[in-house]
Amino acid sequence: MSELSYQSPLAGVAEPQGLSISIREITERGMIDLRGLTSDPAFMAAAKGALGVDLPTRPRTSASWGDVRVLWLSTDQWLILSSRAKAHELLASLRAALQGIHSLVVDVSDMRAVIRLEGDGCREVIMKGTSLDLLDKEYVQGCCRRMRYAEIAALLDVVEDNVFDIYVFRSYAHYTWNFLCATAKAPAKLKLFGKQDVPA
Amino acid sequence: MLVVKCPVCGAEGDETDFHAGGQAHVRRPATTDPAHVTDEEQSNYLFIRINPKGLHFERWRCDRGCGKWFHAARDTVTMEFKAFYGITELPPADVIAQAKGQWAEYFANRLTSENKA
Numbered sequence: 460m461s462e463l464s465y466q467s468p469l470a471g472v473a474e475p476q477g478l479s480i481s482i483r484e485i486t487e488r489g490m491i492d493l494r495g496l497t498s499d500p501a502f503m504a505a506a507k508g509a510l511g512v513d514l515p516t517r518p519r520t521s522a523s524w525g526d527v528r529v530l531w532l533s534t535d536q537w538l539i540l541s542s543r544a545k546a547h548e549l550l551a552s553l554r555a556a557l558q559g560i561h562s563l564v565v566d567v568s569d570m571r572a573v574i575r576l577e578g579d580g581c582r583e584v585i586m587k588g589t590s591l592d593l594l595d596k597e598y599v600q601g602c603c604r605r606m607r608y609a610e611i612a613a614l615l616d617v618v619e620d621n622v623f624d625i626y627v628f629r630s631y632a633h634y635t636w637n638f639l640c641a642t643a644k645a646p647a648k649l650k651l652f653g654k655q656d657v658p659a
Numbered sequence: 660m661l662v663v664k665c666p667v668c669g670a671e672g673d674e675t676d677f678h679a680g681g682q683a684h685v686r687r688p689a690t691t692d693p694a695h696v697t698d699e700e701q702s703n704y705l706f707i708r709i710n711p712k713g714l715h716f717e718r719w720r721c722d723r724g725c726g727k728w729f730h731a732a733r734d735t736v737t738m739e740f741k742a743f744y745g746i747t748e749l750p751p752a753d754v755i756a757q758a759k760g761q762w763a764e765y766f767a768n769r770l771t772s773e774n775k776a
Contacts, residue, residue, distance in 0.1 A: 518668040518725065533725040534667060590673040607676050607723040 465543075468572035468632035475640045479648040480578035482639050484632075485624065488573055489546025491539040493553065495562035505556040509549065510539065519597070519604040521616065530603045530616060538614070538626075543568060571614070572632035574639060576623045583649040585615070585623060587642040609638045661733075666743040668725035680718035682708045683730045684765065709761045712736060716750065716762065719743075 467486040475482055495502040497516050506514050512524035515531045522529045527549065528540040541549055546568055553564045576584065582593040588609040591598075603616040611634070614626035627635045641647075661674040670676070685708075688700040709715070715735050720728050732741040732754045742754045749755065755766045 518670070534727065536726075590675060604670070605723050605726075612723060 465569075468629045469574075469636055472633070472636055475643075477645050478640065478643045479645045480576055480581050480584055480643050482577075482636075482643060483575050484636075485573040485575050487543050489541045489543040489549075489566070489568045490571060491541075491546055491550055491553065492565045492567045492570075493537045493539055493563070494535055495557070495560070496535055499561065502557070502560050502562055505560055506553070509552040509556040519602055521601050521603045530614070532605065532614070538567075570629060571626045572629050572635070574625045574627070574632075574635060575618075576625065576639070576643075577621065579621060580648055581621050581623050584639070584643045585625070587649075588638060589615075591615075609635065611635070661738060661740070663719060663731070663740065664743050665719075665721035665724055665727070666729050666745060667727040668721060670721060670724035672723070676721075676723040678720040678722040680720055680728065683716040683718045684769070709765075711760060711762060713759055714741065714754075714757050714762065716758075718746070 465487075467484060469484040470486075472484075493506065493514075495506065497503060497514070503514060510524065510527055510529060512522045512527065512529060514529060514537055515522045516534075518531060518534075520531050526541055526545065530538040530540065532538050539546075539549060539553075546566060550564060550566050557564060582598075585591075585608070586593050589606050591604075591606055598617055600617055600619050603614065605612065605614050607613070608615070608625065608627070611627060611631050613635070616624040616626070618624055625635065625639075662671065663674055663677045664671040665677070685704065688696045688704055713734060713736055715733055717731050717733055718728055719731050720726070728746045730744050730746060730748065730750070732744075732750050733739070734741060741757070742751050744750055749766070749769070755770075758766055
């Protein structure tokens with residue numbers, strides 16, 4: 460029997476050189492897909508009981524509690540982030556809490572690759588691949604949304620000002636990585652927006 | 660470029676963030692009366708679409724947002740969106756009033772049948 464071992468989607472890619480921002484893969488992140496109806500008080504209460512935090516119901520927002528983060532994906536769908544070890548516990552407690560309630564809980568930790576962008580000019584780099592206006596005041600810490608990035612489906616999470624996580628499906632990991640490395644090259648840095656004030 | 664706004668999550672964006680889903684309000688005859696569907700009704704349901712010059716009603720999906728389907732009223736000449744409304748809803752009354760030809764007929768029939776029910 461071969462041993463099952465976790466391998467991150469971007470294991471073995473070369474360290475990018477000469478970029479204007481820092482790009483790295485985030486590994487070992489546990490993700491749980493949660494679906495249910497916000498109109499069902501039993502569902503909302505059970506989810507809060509298991510996670511410790513209310514599910515965000517406002518579109519394109521996220522909520523955190525300790526090392527657990529909940530991203531709003533749709534009016535009835537959330538992505539729960541934590542460490543891989545913690546995801547197993549969360550999965551079990553969510554399943555137990557949601558017993559008999561119309562809902563769905565699935566461990567999707569291996570479904571997506573996570574790439575973190577850090578540094579001054581991140582917004583400009585991401586905007587090379589999307590039609591979103593990341594200088595809009597909506598895109599501040601705690602905002603998350605799905606977007607069309609480099610022609611593929613991606614999830615954008617504003618972790619902090621100038622710290623962004625991009626989630627893409629695992630099979631797109633290398634494509635996205637190469638796209639980011641190409642668009643983030645130091646000589647290709649955009650100076651369109653200068654030192655604009657970051658939206659408050 | 661079309662700027663679309665999802666009535667479900669409020670995301671506003673380029674048409675490439677959305678997915679056009681063809682004509683709105685197409686009703687499957689077998690849903691209401693599966694035992695008595697004529698060939699003509701079935702072929703109308705499958706193949707015949709309204710292709711107006713002017714105000715048109717379409718289905719769209721918030722493809723890179725909340726993933727929900729919704730309806731939109733769009734002018735095919737000016738490409739201007741007149742309204743976005745929910746997938747189970749009828750357009751706002753003022754937009755229905757602007758409908759012409761086959762669409763005007765459709766909404767007149769639909770409103771009468773709903774008032775009866």
